[in-house]
Amino acid sequence: MAFRGFTYRLEPDLAQEESFAQFAGVCRLVWNLALEQRRNHWRNYQARTGNNLNYVAQARELTALRADVDFVRAVSQVCQQNALKALDDAYRRALKGLGGFPQMKKKGEHDSFTFAGRDVQVERLNRRFGRVKLPKIGWIRFRMTRDLSGRITEATVSMTPLGWHISIGCKDCDVQAFATDRTVGVDRGVSVPLMLSDGTPYALPETLALLDRRARKAQRVASRRKRGSRRYAKAQRRVAAIRAKQARVRKHWAHGVTTDIARKFGTVVIERLRTKDMTKSASGTIAEPGRNVAQKRGLNRAILNVGWHQIEAMLFYKANRVVKVDPRFTSQTCSCCGAVDSRSRKNQAAFVCSACGFRANADHNAAINILHRGNTPVVEPSVRTALKRELQPV
Known part of the structure; x- marks a missing residue:
């Protein structure tokens, strides 16, 4: 059984971008509320109910919250449940010593939300583009650089300095068998x-050096802007976009080299x-x-x-x-x-x-x-x- 992830850049319209921001904001709110509850109120919850504060208990309270708050109910429940599952997994890893304890999320940093694979549909429109259907959002176009293979298990929409991207996880993919000898x-x-x-020998792509020079130049421009101004924010976004593209090129090269080895x-x-x-x-x-x-x-x-x-x-x-x-x-x-x-x-x-x-x-x-x-x-x-x-x- 082989697992593989496929990442594409989305091309949403203004209404869809607003929906993305709303979904990411509500999932961030659910994460922060659940984290605060685990940090500060778990003793009161255990004394009041006699149960441990875990994913099952918080998912039950999420259902009650959705019944009372309209803007929380407007977002897919699966995305909110996945946020609670991610928080529960983070706590388990921290207690095992595999990482630090989870922290509060801030607006504009690592905004993302995840759907279940059964709720996602993907179609190819032509040679270059495809579209994906997400619950309560609809069809969104994206640049389909390669075909999907296998069965879709989940889809995560995330905001990066290069725009909104979707990462589709598939299993039972057709993967070439790797070597077992030598x-x-x-x-x-x-x-x-x-x-x-x-x-x-394996050498880095020349694009990395070019992007590094562009990033240094953009950073010098940003250092001359007044902090807090719109021009400073614009210059910082340009630096972040170049660095993100540089990281993407490096990761693509690393995947190609390690797969070849x-x-x-x-x-x-x-x-x-x-x-x-x-x-x-x-x-x-x-x-x-x-x-x-x-x-x-x-x-x-x-x-x-x-x-x-x-x-x-x-x-x-x-x-x-x-x-x-x-x-x-x-x-x-x-x-x-x-x-x-x-x-x-x-x-x-x-x-x-x-x-x-x-x-x-x-x-x-x-x-x-x-x-x-x-x-x-x-x-x-x-x-x-x-x-x-x-x-x-x-």
């Missing part, structure tokens, strides 16, 4: 974002990198503080531009098996003789072993070392100690 090592870098142990190799070996720690600021350093901070800021920006963590997350749910290995000295170790020497790494691209003279691309050499570590069995400390005792001379 192993590859993957080195993540900055100059070369991804290098495989078989010598295949997962279809060729069943096991993927990567380094155990802590991207969050690696991209911390260098402020507060003693030696040449201004220069160090500027250099570290540039390195952080380059790492985040590639999206190391995003690539790792995609590999984990696409590849048949992912192995994480110790990243220490992978770029200083010779993949031919195993000698470790920092002088062997001549520059960003060249590796020349100081022991055996082996020459290779530095990223390719590191990817081979990563592959070797993934294929080498790990000996537990207790087993290692027992072996040492047995091998000691009598």
